[in-house]
Amino acid sequence: MTRPETTPVRPGEQLPLEALREALRGRVPGDVDALQVEQFPGGFSNLTYLLRLGGTEYVLRRAPLGPVAPGAHDMAREAALLSRIHPVLPVAPRPVLVVEDETVLGRPFYLMERRRGVVVRTALPxxxxxxxxxxxxxxxxxxxxxxxxxxxxxxxxxxxxxxxxxxxxxxxxxxxxxxxxxxxxxxxxxxxxxxxxxxxxxxxxxxxxxxxxxxxxxxxxxxxxxxxxxxxxxxxxxxxxxxxxxxxxxxxxxxxxxxxxxxxxxxxxxxxxxxxxxxxxxxxxxxxxxxxxxxxxxxxxxxxxxxxxxxxxxxxxxxxxxxxxxxxxxxxxxxxxxxxxxxxxxxxxxxxxxxxxxxxxxxx
CATH class of the missing domain: 3.90.1200.10 (Aminoglycoside phosphotransferase (APH), C-terminal lobe)
Structure with a gap:
């Protein structure tokens, strides 16, 4: 049996869905009004979410909650890097959209293509x-x-x-x-x-x-x-x-x-x-x-x-x-x-x- 990759969003880490819908409207393919959000549970640093826009899926990454050190968790930089690394190293996912307007989620964030696969953590899957x-x-x-x-x-x-x-x-x-x-x-x-x-x-x-x-x-x-x-x-x-x-x-x-x-x-x-x-x-x-x-x-x-x-x-x-x-x-x-x-x-x-x-x- 394949384990689910995502879970419901952890308390305190929910996204403001209406603001997110408006930030994405007309900027990415998919049904923005059908937006559903789940969370990838692994990782201790940046927050990573799965966005479903009807039949289209994206991964959203944003900085962790609370104050962060200057220059750390720079999502715009990460997306820019991926746009240059993806063509020469295909295992790097392709970024789709960068939103630097902090009024949407409180921090800049970006969307990248959804990749599918097995993540191996503490036991053989x-x-x-x-x-x-x-x-x-x-x-x-x-x-x-x-x-x-x-x-x-x-x-x-x-x-x-x-x-x-x-x-x-x-x-x-x-x-x-x-x-x-x-x-x-x-x-x-x-x-x-x-x-x-x-x-x-x-x-x-x-x-x-x-x-x-x-x-x-x-x-x-x-x-x-x-x-x-x-x-x-x-x-x-x-x-x-x-x-x-x-x-x-x-x-x-x-x-x-x-x-x-x-x-x-x-x-x-x-x-x-x-x-x-x-x-x-x-x-x-x-x-x-x-x-x-x-x-x-x-x-x-x-x-x-x-x-x-x-x-x-x-x-x-x-x-x-x-x-x-x-x-x-x-x-x-x-x-x-x-x-x-x-x-x-x-x-x-x-x-x-x-x-x-x-x-x-x-x-x-």
Whole structure:
């Protein structure tokens, strides 16, 4: 049995339907008066909805509720990126309409084409349970798609200007460190984080051993299994790569390090068991994933990866702590966010454990 992709809209995250109808009227194909809205339940950041306009469907993306950092969750930028990336990387969905008028939903938003497929999260989906080869095929398709992303010729596609690739790694450390400190300051006195976290040590190590970029490519910045959609009949075929909000140009190994972080996570405090990934039966292990990536791009990267994996753990810690800070401030009531402080603490501690094991990286 195929699971539904969407759910009723969560309380507090409903859209003003009449204002939305008027914003779409005459601007997209479909019966605007027949508008129906459901929500895609995955993801902890931007809000994503399914719009049905009679027989026509679109996906709507908007920023999360509450205050957001300047430049973050920029839906107009995300749509503009997709319009340039889609022609050279077809797994990127095609944007259809951008609405920058904040009086409609309170934030700019955009519509993109509806892609169909299976999203794999914490368990093997029913579509693939009877296929013993499915876990290996999903793994190979995941890492193959990342390699394809990094193989895009950013100069031929006119994409180099979407970021500043020189000095990218140093800015990653500086930027994510600043975000961590701001989120931690917002939680000061709450008791949500232990005082003994090695966060400053982790940030100091990352800064002291920052490598020059290994290459300059597109960087998705949140590449993980559940940001992909797969063909229900073919677990080796990706039908969409989603969540492009942080895409830029920089060092591709930053993407690989974060992907490996997600891939090797155990069950986190208060989280769903991470049954899909390196430790799950039939899925490729961490080293096999890296070998597939190296073979696809004909490039050796293994010796450089420890720094990037520590950065991946740190970045994920920052992301979940920022979300928790919004939750603690009452800007969202989503109960999924309650355990995120404990998860951020685990991730920072794991980053330090990895530093203790590997010492200075090979390039340091």
């Amino acid at each position: 029913p579509e693939y349970v009877a296929r013993p080869e499915a876990p290996a095929q999903l793994s190979a398709a995941l890492i193959g798609t990342l390699a394809d992303l990094h193989a895009v010729d950013i100069d031929a596609a006119g994409l180099r200007a979407i970021g500043r690739p020189e000095g990218f790694n140093a800015r990653q450390v500086e930027g994510w460190s600043g975000r961590w400190r701001r989120a931690r300051t917002a939680l000061q006195g709450s008791g949500d984080l232990p005082d003994t976290l090695p966060d400053e040590r982790v940030m100091a190590w990352l800064q002291a051993h920052t490598p020059t970029e290994s290459a300059h490519t597109l960087v998705h910045n949140d590449f993980k299994l559940d940001n992909l959609m797969f063909d229900p009949q073919d677990p080796g075929r990706v039908t969409a790569l989603l969540d492009w909000e942080m895409t830029t140009v920089g060092d591709p190994l930053v993407d690989l390090g974060l992907t490996l972080t997600y891939w090797t996570l155990p069950e986190l405090p208060g989280g769903a068991p991470n049954r899909v990934g390196a430790a799950a039966p039939g899925f490729l292990g961490r080293d096999e994933l890296v070998a597939h990536y190296e073979a696809r791009l004909a490039r050796h990267v293994t010796s450089s990866l420890p720094w990037y994996e520590v950065l991946g753990h740190f970045k994920l810690a920052v992301i979940v702590l920022q979300i928790f800070a919004r939750y603690r401030a009452g800007q969202t009531q989503d109960p999924r966010f309650a355990p995120l402080a404990a998860q951020a603490a685990w991730l920072i501690t794991e980053a330090q454990r990895r530093i203790d094991r590997v010492g200075p990286p090979a390039h340091g």
